[in-house]
Amino acid sequence: MAKLLFDWDYSSYPGAKKYPHLFKPIQIGNLIIPNRIKYAATEDNLNTREGFITDADVAYIRQRAKGVVGGICTMQGVYMDRNRQGQGYVGQAAAWDDKFIPGLRRLAEAIHAERAVAGYQLMHCGRVGAVEVQYCQGPSAVPQRLRIFRPVQEMTKQDIKQCVKEHVEAARRGLEAGFDIMEISGIVGYLISNFISSYTNRRTDEYGGDIRGRMRFVVEIIQEVKKLCGKDVPLGIRLCAEELLDDVRGNSPEESMETYKIAEEAGVDYISVTAGWQESIVPVISRDVPMGSWIHLAKRAKEHVKVPIQMAYRLFKPDLPNQAIGDGHLDMWEMCRPMIADPLMPKKVLEGREEDIRHCVACNLCLARLFRDAPMTCYINPVCAHESDPKYADPEPAEEKKKIMIVGGGPAGLECAYVAARRGHEVHLYEKRNELGGTLIEASKAPYGDDELFNCIRYQKTQCEKAGVTFHLGTEVTEEVIKEELPDSVVLATGPIYSKPKGIGLDRANVVNVLDVLSGKAKVGDKVVVWGNRKPGIGVALYLAKQGKKVTIVGKDKSAGFDVNPSFKWRYMIYLRQNGVTAYNDCDIEEIKEGEVMVKTYDGYRIPVKCDSVVMTEREANPGLKEVVQREGIELFVIGDALVPRNLSSAVHDGYRIGIRI
Amino acid sequence: MAFDAEREISRLWGNLHSAQDEIGRTYYRWRQAALKVAGPGFKPLDVSLKAAEVIGTEIGKSFLPRLNWLKGEEVWLMSLANSYAGQWINHGAVVKVEKGSQPFEAFIRWERCPWPTSAKEYGVPMEEDVLCCDKILQTILLDVNVFFNVNYKIETLKAIPRGQGVCLRRLYKA
Numbered sequence: 001m002a003k004l005l006f007d008w009d010y011s012s013y014p015g016a017k018k019y020p021h022l023f024k025p026i027q028i029g030n031l032i033i034p035n036r037i038k039y040a041a042t043e044d045n046l047n048t049r050e051g052f053i054t055d056a057d058v059a060y061i062r063q064r065a066k067g068v069v070g071g072i073c074t075m076q077g078v079y080m081d082r083n084r085q086g087q088g089y090v091g092q093a094a095a096w097d098d099k100f101i102p103g104l105r106r107l108a109e110a111i112h113a114e115r116a117v118a119g120y121q122l123m124h125c126g127r128v129g130a131v132e133v134q135y136c137q138g139p140s141a142v143p144q145r146l147r148i149f150r151p152v153q154e155m156t157k158q159d160i161k162q163c164v165k166e167h168v169e170a171a172r173r174g175l176e177a178g179f180d181i182m183e184i185s186g187i188v189g190y191l192i193s194n195f196i197s198s199y200t201n202r203r204t205d206e207y208g209g210d211i212r213g214r215m216r217f218v219v220e221i222i223q224e225v226k227k228l229c230g231k232d233v234p235l236g237i238r239l240c241a242e243e244l245l246d247d248v249r250g251n252s253p254e255e256s257m258e259t260y261k262i263a264e265e266a267g268v269d270y271i272s273v274t275a276g277w278q279e280s281i282v283p284v285i286s287r288d289v290p291m292g293s294w295i296h297l298a299k300r301a302k303e304h305v306k307v308p309i310q311m312a313y314r315l316f317k318p319d320l321p322n323q324a325i326g327d328g329h330l331d332m333w334e335m336c337r338p339m340i341a342d343p344l345m346p347k348k349v350l351e352g353r354e355e356d357i358r359h360c361v362a363c364n365l366c367l368a369r370l371f372r373d374a375p376m377t378c379y380i381n382p383v384c385a386h387e388s389d390p391k392y393a394d395p396e397p398a399e400e401k402k403k404i405m406i407v408g409g410g411p412a413g414l415e416c417a418y419v420a421a422r423r424g425h426e427v428h429l430y431e432k433r434n435e436l437g438g439t440l441i442e443a444s445k446a447p448y449g450d451d452e453l454f455n456c457i458r459y460q461k462t463q464c465e466k467a468g469v470t471f472h473l474g475t476e477v478t479e480e481v482i483k484e485e486l487p488d489s490v491v492l493a494t495g496p497i498y499s500k501p502k503g504i505g506l507d508r509a510n511v512v513n514v515l516d517v518l519s520g521k522a523k524v525g526d527k528v529v530v531w532g533n534r535k536p537g538i539g540v541a542l543y544l545a546k547q548g549k550k551v552t553i554v555g556k557d558k559s560a561g562f563d564v565n566p567s568f569k570w571r572y573m574i575y576l577r578q579n580g581v582t583a584y585n586d587c588d589i590e591e592i593k594e595g596e597v598m599v600k601t602y603d604g605y606r607i608p609v610k611c612d613s614v615v616m617t618e619r620e621a622n623p624g625l626k627e628v629v630q631r632e633g634i635e636l637f638v639i640g641d642a643l644v645p646r647n648l649s650s651a652v653h654d655g656y657r658i659g660i661r662i
Numbered sequence: 663m664a665f666d667a668e669r670e671i672s673r674l675w676g677n678l679h680s681a682q683d684e685i686g687r688t689y690y691r692w693r694q695a696a697l698k699v700a701g702p703g704f705k706p707l708d709v710s711l712k713a714a715e716v717i718g719t720e721i722g723k724s725f726l727p728r729l730n731w732l733k734g735e736e737v738w739l740m741s742l743a744n745s746y747a748g749q750w751i752n753h754g755a756v757v758k759v760e761k762g763s764q765p766f767e768a769f770i771r772w773e774r775c776p777w778p779t780s781a782k783e784y785g786v787p788m789e790e791d792v793l794c795c796d797k798i799l800q801t802i803l804l805d806v807n808v809f810f811n812v813n814y815k816i817e818t819l820k821a822i823p824r825g826q827g828v829c830l831r832r833l834y835k836a
């Protein structure tokens with residue numbers, strides 16, 4: 001008899017009518033899950049370096065548990081060995097001793113407190129592990145392609161037996177802590193995937209050879225853990241449907257499907273489909289990969305196995321998984337990054353409040369932080385990883401109600417506006433243009449998925465409207481306006497000013513501004529020099545190169561994309577190359593002439609570059625109105641690019657921080 | 663300011679050559695330091711071979727992200743041979759790569775190499791230069807072979823320090 005842990009009735013909710021396939025129950029093993037939603041295990045680096053669970057992690061996971069509205073909420077994968085070779089992240093939770101059980105229990109209880117199903121994951125990080133020790137483990141000592149990872153030591157048969165035992169022991173601790181579902185991680189380059197892949201498993205003993213041999217280690221773990229779990233606790237596994245490692249002789253898709261069948265035979269109750277490894281040179285989850293691109297993998301998995309199939313991977317909007325489930329290509333919708341950006345995302349879908357969802361922009365900053373031993377951060381959600389701090393995550397109403405004038409309707413100003421308004425302030429937002437969005441209006445026109453960035457503005461605008469912010473569109477704030485309105489506080493979110501060094505020919509007609517180019521107001525010739533090698537420069541360079549223009553980027557930073565996080569930057573580097581864009585980094589423009597600019601390297605060499613047009617993208621802080629406000633004795637805040645030109649994330653985070661402080 | 667291309671290029675060229683010369687000098691200065699630290703109980707050749715091993719391992723690691731199996735083994739092999747050549751070209755050598763007559767065979771020909779000149783400047787025996795080059799070339803292959811699950815070898819057929827005019831190496835599937 002299948003067991004239902006928490007009874008949920010979705011029938012009265014609009015989301016259940018709109019997305020009927022997402023909010024219907026499913027049986028996994030002997031457990032009934034009320035809906036098709038799962039927060040997939042995600043590292044957050046919020047725990048102690050010894051692997052003990054912290055208040056920050058409990059609060060983080062509880063928010064996500066609330067979000068899944070009765071579905072599965074999985075805690076991050078635990079490492080299981082005392083030697084810490086399985087540990088891939090400095091703040092990863094540990095489960096190699098009973099002393100970790102109380103912390104794990106706190107997580108299970110937090111998930112249950114939100115009436116969600118508590119998932120527990122076993123994760124030995126294999127060749128991407130050993131973050132705190134010198135050597136990591138693998139089936140064979142295949143050298144690392146990425147230098148950030150530790151050298152690999154080949155596991156002996158004794159090591160393998162020990163590792164299986166550690167999985168079982170760690171699973172027991174998870175059960176004692178109160179988790180309802182057990183999951184094994186076998187993805188992206190972690191130990192189990194290392195055993196499965198022909199790229200990393202060169203063993204000639206019974207743990208190597210053909211795909212059945214390479215699956216033997218996995219099968220032993222599944223069988224032993226399954227024995228422990230019994231009938232009542234479902235056991236699942238995350239496996240690669242495509243490794244995307246053809247360049248290093250990894251598994252074929254057919255072999256990967258074979259692993260699914262073997263895992264099913266071994267006794268798993270569900271399979272979570274993934275694609276790619278951390279070492280893959282194929283993009284999988286970044287913004288340049290269209291949403292829904294990987295659904296065919298779930299469909300393929302369904303054709304090979306009978307157990308329920310789950311998948312995340314660029315399913316950022318509910319219509320995609322709803323359709324896929326309805327079509328029989330998928331059984332459960334997993335999410336990591338969409339619920340990092342908005343932990344309550346599925347709850348809002350259920351309640352028919354999709355306009356309140358803060359959408360992930362697939363920038364992968366969260367991953368970049370984890371790989372660099374930093375706590376989780378979200379580009380677009382300032383509250384992420386601060387859930388345990390009520391002063392930050394859920395600020396109290398303002399003690400003194402103020403009349404606040406926010407100058408600038410870009411992401412910084414909008415974020416600040418609704419946060420301050422929610423706290424009870426009277427907020428007036430002034431924007432000189434007739435529409436909201438600031439420089440993001442133009443920036444979101446850059447290719448390779450940048451249109452998704454504008455979702456941020458849609459969200460913020462809705463929140464401002466709901467919080468009662470008064471918009472003054474088409475109104476340029478001047479000294480007179482400030483004197484007339486006499487607000488208690490002024491927040492300058494006016495965006496940057498574009499650099500115009502004198503005496504080098506910038507007054508020529510062929511010099512145009514990046515915003516004018518992206519908005520189509522300015523025309524450029526066939527040979528274009530883009531001045532500035534940060535994100536705005538890269539965006540406009542790709543925009544123009546896609547139109548067939550010959551583009552050269554000239555910028556002062558040593559490499560292009562200094563302000564783009566490393567987990568996304570590599571994509572831009574490839575696109576620049578593919579589109580034939582030349583980049584002179586560590587360089588500046590010395591002079592702009594008719595048909596040519598003179599580029600000067602950092603050490604004084606000069607290179608003439610032929611061009612018809614120069615696009616200015618270099619930015620500076622915007623001091624406008626600062627003196628006026630200070631002279632009037634009004635409280636002043638400067639945020640976003642007006643303070644220091646940076647990126648969208650800094651604008652949003654600046655806006656939030658001032659919004660809760662003002 | 664008028665742009666004088668000849669002046670810019672000659673300055674750049676001069677600086678490139680100085681930097682290339684410094685690579686050789688820096689290596690041999692470190693060799694002297696290592697020999698002093700090692701003391702009289704160690705043969706200079708042994709110390710140099712150990713250095714060659716470390717260098718080869720490091721270069722081998724840097725080859726891994728550049729090599730790609732997707733276009734087949736012959737393309738992969740030529741790309742490996744070109745990676746070898748590129749390494750020495752950066753130091754100022756003139757190196758050419760040719761496909762061999764046998765399958766999975768390539769020849770790498772050093773028509774000019776700065777390393778024997780640097781070795782001479784620091785009084786190092788010419789044979790040590792050949793043996794160290796061999797060691798570097800072979801050590802590079804260790805990681806490459808394991809990583810791509812192949813078995814390639816490289817052998818020296820001719821060497822400039824031996825007075826044979828060119829260095830010629832055969833890279834082949836064993």
